[in-house]
Amino acid sequence: MDVKESVKALQSKIGVEPDGYWGGLSQETLEDSYRLDFDFTEFKKVFKVSSINQGFVDGVNGLFAAFNDYKELDSNNPLYVAYMLATAYHETAFTMQAITEYGGVRYFDKYDTGRLAERLGNTPEADGDGYKYRGRGHVMITGYGNYKKFTDILGIDLVKSPDLALDPIVSAKILTIGSLKGTFTTRRLSQYIKYGLNYNEWVNARRVINGTDDNKAIADYAIKFLQCIETVAVQDSAVCECCGQSI
Structure with missing residues (x-):
């Protein structure tokens, strides 16, 4: 599956017309009613691995916890998430462990x-x-x-x-902040990955981390990770009129 088809699949899941172009409407719809999650079964299929260990699962879940903490930096944009997952996958020798x-x-x-x-x-x-x-x-x-x-x-x-x-929490925050704010090289993912349509967006995004080192391999990982991102509907919780707390 190419990038456009992966984006179309995500759009279909959140009820947006699937045109393969991840723009403002897609992101706004996602933010209003959904959160991102990871499909480990799909990962095994896409990356052609027969099994994954608990450390890998914990590592991915820890990264998603950090992504959810920095939504003001657009850390819930699935294109950015896919690239950050690819970076971690490559840098940690495929373990997803710090x-x-x-x-x-x-x-x-x-x-x-x-x-x-x-x-x-x-x-x-x-x-x-x-x-x-x-x-x-x-x-x-x-x-x-x-x-x-x-x-x-x-x-x-x-x-x-x-x-x-x-520390896995600290490390996940460093990856997220550095990638989205440009703390590593002064360059941010948003400068390179726009709508996900152009392969060069993914290749050039390596400059956010480390020049052009292994840029094509990581771009390929990112495109595969995009297929593994799941969307989960978030139900609005009721709010108590007395105290304003969710119930």
Whole structure:
């Protein structure tokens, strides 16, 4: 199934004329009456895997919890969700678990001094910053500069305790905020993924995370993940006239 057919399928589920163009009407209808969920059975079919473990399921569910927390950033746009899922899938070696970048201390010395260290916000001295602030999470935030950014955003001291980026909730928030606000590279998903119709939208979206590294592979994952996104109708809850609480 191509992108247009996947979008048509989503539109049909929410009662919008299926034209394969995810525009304002589709998004508004979704936001008014539906929430996004994930179809694990469809994932196995689309990605041609016979089984998935509980860690994978928990990882995906954790990411959706973060997406639901940042709707003011359009984190419930299914096109963005598909791309963020693809990013996590690729960066975590297909586990959907927050992980630490592979390599020993000597491997990360390249981030400790010189131009790479400067670009990442590490100190110019050979003091171990390269290893201390190595990649972690669903998206491999790297370097003192990025850990400081998300320390300020989340109010969690990732500078002092960088392993906190491995907490699944923290990591999912970093992926979501960084992708939608442009915190990683100053570029946001909304700058690239418009309506989902053009394959190059998905390829170029990698610039939000890491230049052009593996951009086509991740674009292909994103298009597959779009097929796995489910919509669930949300019923309006009654409100008590006395206290204003949902009942």
